[in-house]
Amino acid sequence: RRLCAACHIVTAEGRRTPGPSLFGVAGRRSGALDGFRFSAASRDANVEWKRDSLDAYLKNPREFMPGTTMAMPGVRGDDERANIVAYLETLR
Numbered sequence: 001r002r003l004c005a006a007c008h009i010v011t012a013e014g015r016r017t018p019g020p021s022l023f024g025v026a027g028r029r030s031g032a033l034d035g036f037r038f039s040a041a042s043r044d045a046n047v048e049w050k051r052d053s054l055d056a057y058l059k060n061p062r063e064f065m066p067g068t069t070m071a072m073p074g075v076r077g078d079d080e081r082a083n084i085v086a087y088l089e090t091l092r
Helices: 040-045 051-059 078-090
Strands: none
16 A cells, blocks of 8 residues: 555545546546546556456556556565455445
8 A cells, every 4th residue: 555655646636646546446447537647558558447457457567558657566466466456446
């Protein structure tokens, strides 16, 4: 959570951060959050953020979405990723 908080907020509105708000990310399409300037890779990927796609992205962002500007190299542990995805699904 601390790692994510370096670049993201988990509320609908708040301080500007390098990454988009994670509020409502589950079910959203990549590159589709009004008011945030996404990379071309994120916009063009047109991924729907579901459990499987979130897990794959968090495992290795650059492999899942070449050209992403996500700075985090990935979360290796399966259980840790599953916990992060479960948390993201609660942000509504």
